[in-house]
Amino acid sequence: MVDKLTLGFPAHFKYVRIASVLGVQAAQFIDSESDPEELLEFAHAFELAISEAVTNSVKHQRSLSRSSKIVVEIEISRTEMTVAVMDSNPHFDITQIPAPELDAHPENGYGIYIMRKIMDRVESRRENGWNILIMTKKRPGV
Amino acid sequence: MKIYQKILEDVCIIIPHGRLDASNTHYIQKSLSEEAEKEGRVVMDLSSLEFLDSSGLGAIISLLRRVKKNDGDMKLVCPADKIRRVFELTRADRMFDIYDDCEVAAKSFPRGKA
Amino acid sequence: MKTLLIVKEKEFSWLGSTFQNCHPLATQICKKPLLEYFIDFSILCGINDIRLATDAPTEELVDQFGQGSRWGISLDYSPVRETDELDEIIQKNSLYCKDSRLLVVKGFCFLHYDKNIDYKYFMHNVEPGELSSCETGSVRVMDDLSQSGTVPASDSPTLSLSPVSNVGDIHRLSMEILMDHSDQYVLPGYNNEDHIYIGHNVTIAKKAKIIPPVMIGNHVQIYGETVVGPGAIIGSDVIIDAHSSVQDSVIFDKTYVGEHLELKNKLLGGNLIVDPDTGTQVHLEDPHLLSQVKSSKKSLPLIHRIFHQITALLAVIIMALPYAAFALILKLQKRWLNEKETVFINSSGRTVELVRVTIKDDGLVGRIARSLSLERFPVLIRVMQGKLALIGSRALPADEENRKVLDEYQAYRPAAFSYAEAESWPAEDSDWEIVERFHLARRSLLRDYLMALKAVLNSFN
DSSP states (O other): OOEEEEEEEESOGGGHHHHHHHHHHHHHTOOOOSOHHHHHHHHHHHHHHHHHHHHHHHHTSSOSSSOOEEEEEEEEOSSEEEEEEEEOSSOOOGGGSOOOOGGGOOSSOOHHHHHHHHSSEEEEEEETTEEEEEEEEEOTTO | OEEEEEEETTEEEEEEEEEESTTTHHHHHHTSOHHHHHHTEEEEEOTTEEEEOHHHHHHHHHHHHHHHHTTOEEEEEOOOHHHHHHHHHTTGGGGSOEESOHHHHHHTSOTTOO | OEEEEEEOHHHHGGGTTSSOSSOGGGOEETTEEHHHHHHHHHHHTTOOEEEEEESSOOHHHHHHHTTSGGGTSEEEEEEOOTTOOHHHHHHHTHHHHTTSEEEEEEESEEEEOOTTSOOHHHHHHBOSEEEEEETTEEEEEEETTOOOOSBOGGGOOSOEEEEOOSHHHHHHHHHHIIIIIGGGSOOSSEEEETTEEEOSSEEEOTTOEEOSSEEEOSSEEEOTTOEEOSSEEEOSSEEEOTTOEEESEEEOSSEEEOTTOEEESOEEETTEEEOTTTOOEEEOSSTTSOHHHHTOOOOOOHHHHHHHHHHHHHHHHHHHHHHHHHHHHHHHTTOEEEEEEEEEOSTTOOEEEEEEEEEOOOSHHHHHHHHTTGGGHHHHHHHHTTSSEEEEBOOOBSSHHHHHHHHTOTTOOBEEEEHHHHTTOOOSTTHHHHHHHHHHHTOOHHHHHHHHHHHHHHHHO
């Protein structure tokens, strides 16, 4: 069974949490026999990663006055959960983003780094004018 | 997002409630009064925070820098693992003295400084 | 009662990443992570709460130990500063330490105890103060309830500390426990014979000799004419090749021990050999001690290639019809994804484009399609054309990083099925490389045939 949830919203910071909370809730739908603690950690990882990804999308839109649209797609398969964050911003390639200099304790630039740390896979691609950022994590107990 | 403040002796305690993300980091920036910034004895109590991402973290780091400019310090109270994870992932935990009890954090400032 | 472990980064920085890519507190002594000994001891004392106060990153520990639920305890972490003294650390954790007796272990050290003793009474009644210490640490009982004890610390049952300050200490402790004190600790592995601990999926050749005491991890292959023990601690995902011997030595996870190697009183992990007495380290250039394999940059003999091509041809003929049918059904359901990928086809960097099929269906149709290996159909055509082998290495995507891998991987021979798959080797990290290199060095027509069969059967299951 593959369940899919889709959420579309204008690119505004105030909606970041809606996407993030959707991720947490979706992850908790997983009917897992694994340790509830592990499941909660899994859900929290998505809560944080989605918040980071959507915040990036809002930040990088062309003009802040006319919000573009962001679509978040959550897919739960037998083995993993995948979240795709799509926006129509100018081309954004995550491989071009340098890792933050942790020892200098910067005030921003952690987003991609955090996603990579807490997800199993983070990929981005450009398709029909959309930036698609895909984050995948193996379900607990798989 | 609500941010409560209280003064314990001469220490300013900032207690943000709810979720701290890019939509409300400006409240954190505003939460430090000029007076408290000068006094330089600040405790940020994160124990009522439900969620923190790197935007929120950035705001907290920036606040610490403001306080430190005046030779002050900002201590953290941070019991929840989920919130602390963000500090650990980014190594920001190395910038702060982190306590699990707000009162003890407030009392940890050296006495005698006016 | 609660446990507070205090370990500073500077106390274990000497360890670096010598052997294991893990947190120093997860360093294995007798195949058991150091931290787990503290957890076990806390449980013996009737303690359910353990907090680790450290200035070092803990992510790896969190990944490995979680919040302790596996042991039925609560494990958490407190970030402290490098300069914090004991009283500052207690202050920072005052909520945790409040109203409780505290077992405080400070420093990077090993705690000797005996699992057969009940420490509960002693711990609850001992006079607060230091119980034991060594050059690198101390263990003490503190009491926030200002309860004084009725039992003097000198009445302590088996309880002492040993320093862990160099690689020799790790070797010495491991050997001591294995040889004389294995009954004092809960050690991993089945223990159906005295002094022999064996994990799961372990293959031991008939002509191999095992002399206790030994400990062997999971997924270990021991080949003929080898002598293992006495005093051998062997990690998981390890191959010990023919005519080698391992005595008084520790071999860490994911290590390949080549043929005719004699290991006595050594620590060995990946490509590093350490003499525990002198601390002398030898980095072997070859990442997996595969000195014999490295030279085998030979193309496949003609007969091999023909075998691979003909088998692929047969497979393509048999699979053509089911392939067409299943692809059609799954494509209509949008559960059949074709992606193009460029991979290296030899170690000098030539590439070919492959069609990678992903079947995104967990239903019956998808399962059948997968068990028939239908997603490999396009790749098998490449095998038929002679671009890839039927069985061999995993085909590495053509990118900068893999280009570097190939420089050290002369025997690389990409294939539709990989040896690692055939052996159902865990797919994480680089362990698969060990298996691949091993089989590449030993390939023969019959072996390849059997391995390919194994790979197909595996996907069938």
